[in-house]
Amino acid sequence: MSVNAGKHARELLLKEYRGVLSTHSRAMPGYPFGSVVPYCLDEQGQPLILISRIAQHTHNLQLDPKCSLLVGERDAADVQAAARLTLLAHARPLSGSAAIEAAAARYYRYFPDAQNYHVVHDFDFWLLEPVRGRYIGGFGAIHWVAQLSLPNPFVGAVEASMLAHMNVDHVRAIAHFVQLAGLPTHAPAELVGIDSEGFHLRIGQALYWLAFAAPCTSPGAVREALAALARAEAWSTDGVIKG
CATH class of the missing domain: 2.30.110.10 (Electron Transport, Fmn-binding Protein; Chain A)
Structure with a gap:
């Protein structure tokens, strides 16, 4: 394998x-x-x-x-x-x-x-x-x-805090993520999960996972990745930020 x-x-x-x-x-x-x-x-x-x-x-x-x-x-x-x-x-x-x-x-x-x-x-x-x-x-x-599972380092209070911060204070950034990834815009998007390799958005009843450009092992790295994505002008399907 x-x-x-x-x-x-x-x-x-x-x-x-x-x-x-x-x-x-x-x-x-x-x-x-x-x-x-x-x-x-x-x-x-x-x-x-x-x-x-x-x-x-x-x-x-x-x-x-x-x-x-x-x-x-x-x-x-x-x-x-x-x-x-x-x-x-x-x-x-x-x-x-x-x-x-x-x-x-x-x-x-x-x-x-x-x-x-x-x-x-x-x-x-x-x-x-x-x-x-x-x-x-x-x-x-x-x-x-043989090995599929990867433990999520952010579950619990750390993940909940990051999600609440993004969903309350960075609504425009989330809308920008949706635009960059070409996701549906019929309903507001909400961050519902963050892991070391990417994050989940829920739009209506549908879920979408978007990859970080590189794995994140700390909340600080997640903040940097999301901030870079909020400033990006283009984002390819493989998760590489451009702009």
């Missing part, structure tokens, strides 16, 4: 926010059961999902936690040439009030509507702990990826 394959696979997981969760069917033993689930990444870079206790895939996971999550490039014109990732994982429900509260705070930023049905209905947070990934970057670019 090349280093780039692991990086590209992780970036695909960051750029997308929904996939097909395949579980082992309890009702039809031996058959895989696929269902669509939204996800965001937790502090360890693992997919975090919120699923109903009465859902078929939940019953399946309770019997056998082995599963996979298929993620592909959204709106790809040619699905055979598009990047996609099959993440083999071990699912486990979150337990403990502190872990659940942290997961809820993060998940609701990405999917605010989920808070309503989570409170009213019986939904639980589950983690998909990666075991191995199969990444296809296009024709002939096929790799097994």
